Each structure stands twice: as structure tokens, then as C-alpha cells.
Amino acid sequence: MSNTNNFQNVKLDIFEGPLDLxxxxxxxxxxxxxxxxxxxxxxxxxxxxxxxxxxxxxxIGEYLVIAAELAxxxxxxxxxxxxxxxILEEPELDLVEMLKEYKKYRAFSESLKERDLLxxxxxxxxxxxxxxxxxxxxxQKTDIWKLVTSVKKILQLENYKExxxxxxxxxxxxxxxxxxxxxxxxxxxxxxKFNRVFDISxxxxxxxxxxxxxxxMIKDGSLNILENNNEIEFEYKGI
Amino acid sequence: MNDLKNKVxxxxxxxxSPVKSKEIANxxxxxxxxxxxxxxxxxxEWKNRGNSIKIEEIAGGFQFRTxxxxxxxxIEYVNKxxxxxxxxxxxxxxxxxxxxxxxxxxxxxxRGVDSVGAINVLIERExxxxxxxxxxxxxxYLYSTTELFLEVFSLNSIHDLPGIExxxxxxxxxxxxxx
Numbered sequence: 001m002s003n004t005n006n007f008q009n010v011k012l013d014i015f016e017g018p019l020d021l022x023x024x025x026x027x028x029x030x031x032x033x034x035x036x037x038x039x040x041x042x043x044x045x046x047x048x049x050x051x052x053x054x055x056x057x058x059x060i061g062e063y064l065v066i067a068a069e070l071a072x073x074x075x076x077x078x079x080x081x082x083x084x085x086x087i088l089e090e091p092e093l094d095l096v097e098m099l100k101e102y103k104k105y106r107a108f109s110e111s112l113k114e115r116d117l118l119x120x121x122x123x124x125x126x127x128x129x130x131x132x133x134x135x136x137x138x139x140q141k142t143d144i145w146k147l148v149t150s151v152k153k154i155l156q157l158e159n160y161k162e163x164x165x166x167x168x169x170x171x172x173x174x175x176x177x178x179x180x181x182x183x184x185x186x187x188x189x190x191x192x193k194f195n196r197v198f199d200i201s202x203x204x205x206x207x208x209x210x211x212x213x214x215x216x217m218i219k220d221g222s223l224n225i226l227e228n229n230n231e232i233e234f235e236y237k238g239i
Numbered sequence: 240m241n242d243l244k245n246k247v248x249x250x251x252x253x254x255x256s257p258v259k260s261k262e263i264a265n266x267x268x269x270x271x272x273x274x275x276x277x278x279x280x281x282x283x284e285w286k287n288r289g290n291s292i293k294i295e296e297i298a299g300g301f302q303f304r305t306x307x308x309x310x311x312x313x314i315e316y317v318n319k320x321x322x323x324x325x326x327x328x329x330x331x332x333x334x335x336x337x338x339x340x341x342x343x344x345x346x347x348x349x350r351g352v353d354s355v356g357a358i359n360v361l362i363e364r365e366x367x368x369x370x371x372x373x374x375x376x377x378x379x380y381l382y383s384t385t386e387l388f389l390e391v392f393s394l395n396s397i398h399d400l401p402g403i404e405x406x407x408x409x410x411x412x413x414x415x416x417x418x
Contacts, residue, residue, distance in 0.1 A: 116392075139326075
């Protein structure tokens with residue numbers, strides 16, 4: 001999609017990165033961190049990269065580096081063992097080692113959430129409560145890949161039924177208009193279900209635009225992602 | 240003894256940031272040992288007093304804070320949007336906490352992704368700071384966590400954090416609680 005993007009402040013840095021995505025896929029598939037596991041999740045990883053491309057993030061380079069390495073591992077796993085050393089050069093990245101190291105730090109950082117957080121679990125004296133003055137803190141709980149996965153699912157769903165009424169709505173979606181719609185809906189409801197914000201019956205582009213708006217709102221703290229029986233909901237926190 | 244205890248208590252009470260025992264000793268012109276002893280008693284007394292406030296050792300000093308049971312009502316009372324740390328931000332501050340002083344490139348290498356956005360947010364929120372430059376070509380900045388980091392995560396010292404090796408085979412428990 002050629003994007004005249006009003007949401008240039010939505011960068012990929014809201015995501016935790018390609019290693020995080022890979023670890024999630026490995027865990028989802030109940031695998032351990034071995035080269036073989038990596039070739040098993042390669043296709044799923046590439047699907048996500050395709051999706052990120054569609055959202056038109058420009059800082060996708062690191063995801064492609066890992067994709068290339070996965071492809072290399074996969075092609076090596078397909079070769080008979082005896083040929084392996086002769087044909088393929090040494091890996092440029094030791095992906096397995098990188099993942100193991102990253103996983104430790106990710107787990108450590110996650111553990112910080114369990115500590116008593118100032119402004120969430122404990123409060124100190126604050127002479128001027130009208131200011132936030134670094135005394136109120138919160139940590140985002142749900143990782144954004146869960147949201148991406150749900151968006152991915154409904155976009156794939158749409159591929160099945162290429163219904164004609166989508167053809168009619170071909171005109172470009174006004175992103176500002178859509179943002180106003182979303183914010184108004186949140187103002188009157190406070191909590192909205194995923195399917196209400198992302199409605200594929202309004203077409204693919206509408207879903208993509210809505211996703212960029214939601215990411216933006218998550219980033220500026222006006223939306224929380226909640227999980228309710230494995231279903232994603234959004235809680236409006238005001239602007 | 241009671242007089243000294245009350246003085247120490249009053250000093251901690253009016254202070255916004257954690258007060259170090261040495262500062263109190265210097266100011267009151269008392270032996271540091273006596274002050275430490277007094278602080279220990281005070282912490283214990285407030286802990287057992289059955290009210291909503293405690294004295295906690297934070298960032299190498301002492302600070303009055305509310306007990307966890309009162310968080311709901313206080314969140315409601317304050318009624319302000321908190322600073323929200325993204326998971327990426329948490330990840331970066333965690334890496335810095337463990338490996339400080341550390342350069343951006345070293346952080347990027349662990350995460351496999353550019354961390355500039357997270358670093359900027361963390362600096363702006365004063366959870367990390369530049370403490371120097373690394374003596375390598377390009378002289379990249381070295382980042383460390385701040386005293387505010389210790390306050391926000393209720394730590395007395397950075398060394399109170401568990402070792403990274405403890406997370407070698409940590410299986411992440413998925414947090415099902417809504418935000």
C-alpha cells in the first residue's frame with residue numbers, strides 16, 4: 001500500500017524487535033532454541049515481516065537481517081549433511097546464541113514489573129499532586145505482537161472471501177477522519193472489543209489505518225491493551 | 240534516644256527524596272552508628288505500627304512511602320495518568336541496569352534492534368543518564384541508570400537486583416491480569 005502516512009511518529013520501536021518476535025514464535029510452537037526450531041518458524045516469521053511491510057514502517061531493516069539469516073539456516077537444513085561444510089560458509093550471526101542471550105535479558109526485564117512500582121504499588125510524598133513529577137509509573141502488560149497477530153488473522157480472513165462490496169469502497173480512507181471516529185467511539189464506551197475497532201467488512205485498508213491509529217494511541221498512553229479470555233480489548237485512558 | 244529518633248523521623252518526613260543516614264548524622268552532628276541504629280528502630284516501628292505508611296530504604300537512603308494495601312485508593316485519589324513504560328522501554332532499562340555503563344550499540348546488539356527511541360524516552364523520563372563516553376573510536380555515550388530508577392523500582396541499590404544468570408532458563412509466566 002502506498003502510504004501517505006500521517007502517522008510517521010509510529011515507528012517500529014513500539015515493538016520489542018525481531019528477536020522478541022522469534023522467541024514468541026518458538027514458544028508458540030512449543031519449541032526450544034535450536035537451529036532446527038528456527039527453520040520450523042521461518043515461514044511464520046516471514047509472514048509477520050510481510051505484514052510489517054504492508055503497514056509501511058520504514059525502519060524494518062533489522063527484521064530483514066534476521067529473515068535472511070533464517071532463510072540461510074533453512075536452506076542449510078535442507079542439504080545433506082556431508083555437503084554442508086563444503087558449500088556453506090560460516091554463519092554471519094550466531095542466531096541461537098543471540099536468542100539465548102536476549103531471552104535472559106528479556107526475562108530479567110519482565111521481572112522488574114513484579115517489583116513495587118512507584119505510583120502503582122507504593123506512593124511517596126509529593127508536594128504538588130497536580131504534577132506527575134516522576135512519581136507515577138505504570139508498565140505496559142500485553143506485548144504488541146498479540147495485537148499484530150490478531151490483526152494478521154483478520155487480514156488473512158479477508159483473503160478467503162474476496163467479496164465484491166469491498167471493490168466499491170475503493171477510495172482512500174481519510175486517516176484523520178478515522179481517528180476521530182475511533183476516539184469518539186472510545187469516549188462513549190471506554191472499553192472496546194478488538195472486532196469493533198478492526199472491522200474487516202469495511203475493507204482491508206480500513207483495518208490497516210485503524211491499526212496505525214491504535215498503535216499511536218498505545219504509544220502516547222491513551223490506550224491500554226487488555227486481554228479478556230484471550231480476546232483483545234482496548235481501554236481508553238483519555239488524551 | 241526518643242528525641243533523636245523524633246528528629247530523624249521529622250527529617251525523613253519532610254524530604255521528597257530518600258535521605259541518607261550520613262546526611263542526617265552530619266546535620267545532627269551525631270555518630271553515624273547511632274543514626275543507623277535509630278533508623279533501624281524507626282523502620283521497624285513503622286512497619287509494625289499497623290497504619291498505611293512505612294519507611295523504606297531506597298537508593299541508599301530512607302523515604303516514607305505508602306504500604307501496598309492502599310494502592311487502589313491512592314491511584315483513585317491521585318487520578319492522574321501515570322508515565323507508561325513500554326515493554327521495549329522496560330527491556331532497555333533492564334539491560335542498562337545489568338550492564339551499566341553501556342553504549343547504545345551494545346544494547347542494540349543484545350536486542351537485535353535499534354534502541355534509540357526507547358533510550359530517548361528513558362532519558363527524558365530520567366530513568367537513565369549519560370555518564371561518559373567510551374574510549375573507543377567514535378567515543379559513544381555510556382548510559383547508566385539514575386537514582387530515580389532506584390526510586391521507581393523500589394531498590395536500595397542496583398546490586399539488590401537478581402543476577403542475570405538466574406534467568407538462564409526462566410520460563411516467562413504470562414501475566415493474565417488485565418492492565
